Amino acid sequence: MKRRFFTFAAVILLVLTLVMAGPPQQAQAQQTQIYFTNFNSGYSGWTVSGNVFSVATPSIQPNSVRLRGTASITRTISTAGYTGIAVAWNMAASSLESVDHCYVEVNTGSGWTVIGALNDGQDTSAFFNGTTGNISGADQNVNFQVRYRGNGATTGDYCYAEDITVTGTSALIPTNTPTPTATPVTPTPISGQTVPGDLLTGSGVVSRTLLTYANLTSGTSTAPVNDSAFALPADAAMPLHTFEGRLVLNNEATSGGFGEVRDDYAYTGNGDSPRKHLPEFSFEYVQNGSHLIPVTQGLSITGHAYWNYIIGPGRAWSETTDNGWSRASFPFALVQRNANCTHNGVMAFLFNGSSVSNVRYQITQETCVYYKINMWGQLSATYTPYAVANAVVYKDNHAVEVSNRLPTKPIADLAVDYPSSGVNTSVFGSGVTAAHMTTYGLVFNGVNYVSGCATRYGQYAYCGVMRVPSYSTAKSAMASMALMRLGQKYGTGVYDLLIRDYVPEYTASIGDWTNVTFNNTIDMATGNYRLAGYEADEAGSYMETFFLAEPYSNKIAAAFNFPYKVPPGTYWNYHSSDTFLVGRAMQNYLNAQDGGNDIFNMLRDEVFVPLNLSAGTMTSLRTDNSASGQAFAGYGLFWTQDDIAKVALFLNNQNGVIDGIQVLQPDMLADSMQNDASDRGVDTTGTPVFKYNNGFWAKEFTPAEGYACSFHTPFMSGYGGITVVMMPNGATYYYFSDNEEYSWSSSVSEANKLAPQCP
Numbered sequence: 001m002k003r004r005f006f007t008f009a010a011v012i013l014l015v016l017t018l019v020m021a022g023p024p025q026q027a028q029a030q031q032t033q034i035y036f037t038n039f040n041s042g043y044s045g046w047t048v049s050g051n052v053f054s055v056a057t058p059s060i061q062p063n064s065v066r067l068r069g070t071a072s073i074t075r076t077i078s079t080a081g082y083t084g085i086a087v088a089w090n091m092a093a094s095s096l097e098s099v100d101h102c103y104v105e106v107n108t109g110s111g112w113t114v115i116g117a118l119n120d121g122q123d124t125s126a127f128f129n130g131t132t133g134n135i136s137g138a139d140q141n142v143n144f145q146v147r148y149r150g151n152g153a154t155t156g157d158y159c160y161a162e163d164i165t166v167t168g169t170s171a172l173i174p175t176n177t178p179t180p181t182a183t184p185v186t187p188t189p190i191s192g193q194t195v196p197g198d199l200l201t202g203s204g205v206v207s208r209t210l211l212t213y214a215n216l217t218s219g220t221s222t223a224p225v226n227d228s229a230f231a232l233p234a235d236a237a238m239p240l241h242t243f244e245g246r247l248v249l250n251n252e253a254t255s256g257g258f259g260e261v262r263d264d265y266a267y268t269g270n271g272d273s274p275r276k277h278l279p280e281f282s283f284e285y286v287q288n289g290s291h292l293i294p295v296t297q298g299l300s301i302t303g304h305a306y307w308n309y310i311i312g313p314g315r316a317w318s319e320t321t322d323n324g325w326s327r328a329s330f331p332f333a334l335v336q337r338n339a340n341c342t343h344n345g346v347m348a349f350l351f352n353g354s355s356v357s358n359v360r361y362q363i364t365q366e367t368c369v370y371y372k373i374n375m376w377g378q379l380s381a382t383y384t385p386y387a388v389a390n391a392v393v394y395k396d397n398h399a400v401e402v403s404n405r406l407p408t409k410p411i412a413d414l415a416v417d418y419p420s421s422g423v424n425t426s427v428f429g430s431g432v433t434a435a436h437m438t439t440y441g442l443v444f445n446g447v448n449y450v451s452g453c454a455t456r457y458g459q460y461a462y463c464g465v466m467r468v469p470s471y472s473t474a475k476s477a478m479a480s481m482a483l484m485r486l487g488q489k490y491g492t493g494v495y496d497l498l499i500r501d502y503v504p505e506y507t508a509s510i511g512d513w514t515n516v517t518f519n520n521t522i523d524m525a526t527g528n529y530r531l532a533g534y535e536a537d538e539a540g541s542y543m544e545t546f547f548l549a550e551p552y553s554n555k556i557a558a559a560f561n562f563p564y565k566v567p568p569g570t571y572w573n574y575h576s577s578d579t580f581l582v583g584r585a586m587q588n589y590l591n592a593q594d595g596g597n598d599i600f601n602m603l604r605d606e607v608f609v610p611l612n613l614s615a616g617t618m619t620s621l622r623t624d625n626s627a628s629g630q631a632f633a634g635y636g637l638f639w640t641q642d643d644i645a646k647v648a649l650f651l652n653n654q655n656g657v658i659d660g661i662q663v664l665q666p667d668m669l670a671d672s673m674q675n676d677a678s679d680r681g682v683d684t685t686g687t688p689v690f691k692y693n694n695g696f697w698a699k700e701f702t703p704a705e706g707y708a709c710s711f712h713t714p715f716m717s718g719y720g721g722i723t724v725v726m727m728p729n730g731a732t733y734y735y736f737s738d739n740e741e742y743s744w745s746s747s748v749s750e751a752n753k754l755a756p757q758c759p
Helices: 213-218 391-403 413-417 473-490 492-496 504-508 518-522 541-548 552-559 576-594 599-608 641-652 666-672 745-751
Strands: 031-037 047-055 064-077 082-094 101-107 112-119 128-132 144-150 158-170 245-249 257-263 282-288 291-294 307-311 314-317 326-336 342-351 359-367 371-379 381-385 408-410 437-444 447-450 691-693 696-701 711-718 722-726 732-737
Touching: 031 064, 031 082, 082 101, 082 112, 082 144, 101 158, 112 128, 144 158, 213 342, 282 391, 291 326, 291 391, 342 371, 408 413, 413 447, 437 641, 437 745, 447 641, 473 492, 473 518, 473 576, 473 599, 473 641, 473 666, 473 711, 473 722, 492 518, 492 666, 504 552, 518 576, 541 552, 541 576, 552 576, 576 599, 641 722, 641 732, 696 745, 732 745
Parallel strands: 408 447
Antiparallel strands: 031 158, 047 064, 064 144, 064 158, 082 128, 082 158, 101 112, 101 144, 245 282, 245 381, 257 371, 282 291, 291 314, 307 326, 314 326, 326 342, 342 359, 359 371, 437 447, 437 732, 691 696, 696 711, 711 722, 722 732
């Protein structure tokens, strides 16, 4: 796919809620430019769908944006504080036929409206412009959208976007001095940015029967409750207090309830065990408006024998029946030590300026094939309020992350947004047992159409930031992307470097690593294996030794414990240990280049951060249960719905480009995305036969399945039932489940109704 990546511009929303003593004096209204671009520096911040390029040809104005066929670029622009919104546009076209058009459109939240169009006869590459003013519904709209779009019938139909301006009249602002009222004052964030859409406008009158004031101040927990009790209610009011400082839970090691749902390895038995209790909990928080933000959001190494934490951002609010206290809740996950299983939970408590109530917690969902549990409890807690160092940074970072999330809609809205397609949204998510589906979604035209996040006790309270494990999607999104990044930085010769020159422990191997390259290893074609059957080694005892090894010395020894069978590059045999080896080789190569950088941290800083992935994605499982160990590379990351959608867009739609800069080496990426017919990759063993190229799988679809052509669809795959399939029509379908069910071909067929897979 030859598409560019975008980042949404951070939306800065200033809400002034002032109650006046008398009739306000009003400032003079002024016309203001809210947004402008001439695309001279690319189209960063625009959502991209289809084939999009910056161009500069003699017949086209320099640095315009070319849209081929049905491609589009979309931008969300906050018009908060402005009325009388107008949009001025400038566009050209070429090679249109009577059924082809180029459009400029706006969306105020109720669907797209055309404000400009070019047709057959206007396709001379000459630019046309126009302005539409006083757009209905655009005033004071934090989610106002503009879009350039083509609907060309062939890939030879082109639209060219050049310049767009959004203007409005400044809203009238009171200038006299406000007087206080009995209404609680909205907490003013220290941060320079508020979180988009943060202001809670409810009355605080909430009908609550679970986790009431009495429950949290003097009750106990005897079983999990419906997860909705932890969620932000529709009528929530802004919090009365600001939570900033440290929250510490008491008696974690001896308190709480536990219930096994599935335990394939008899981990816990009938007696008490540390597995049945939370690790020690002591975390710092800051608050921005109604958003409760943990200072540490990635994987937190606890020192517990079995569990580590991931803490997510939550919310704070007030309810009238809480006797003047504020209320908060937040998501968290327990992550098995040295493993990728992720068990999702949520906590809730009341707080004021100096104290907290008891803290209720429960875990009622996981993405884990072999170990499924419920945990619950209510613990006393200590709140130490103080000014957290760098609080402004944490608030700003969270505001930017939220503002850069992809537009999200329920999966059912696909049929609403594309009524003529005949798409059946029930196909997405089918083929997987509902009780084992964590979440799924379809990314199309820059929108993430998502499912809910079911637990054993209702819908998860924080579905949008629920953590799901990468498992082997990391082979694609960590190891392969890191190698592509090295290829872009240091040249493609890095692919042909030898493992033996960068992993000295190879000398103890029983295999032959004399001629095994980085590329052979990431292709799972080292020639060193034991059993030739489909993933037979991966499921065998030698690989179990590798997975269970926590110290680096044990893990690297287990990774090399496979004998020589065939020359490298000639036979595919799936080994998570091979990806660990190439991860270590890249680590040592990178150290030789810039003196000490970490391979995962390079990917984090140079890819994940510019992609605006969530803070909880910025860590990896590592050896030695340590934040400084060797990253696993082949598994060990943690996604949200937004994270995996952005990664797929970056690979499948934006061609490895961020802000106009080529970040991933394009040839290796093209091979991985099956855009090079001369390099499909290695044939996998077993039935059906897939292709495997640079850590990515690919499946071929043919006319026998009802398509107009044959095409290969690359996909990422993870243990237990995880799939991220990136289609030729620009759509991505993903799901995370844990019943070892891999069923998604029907979703490719259904997405074909939205846009054809064949050009």
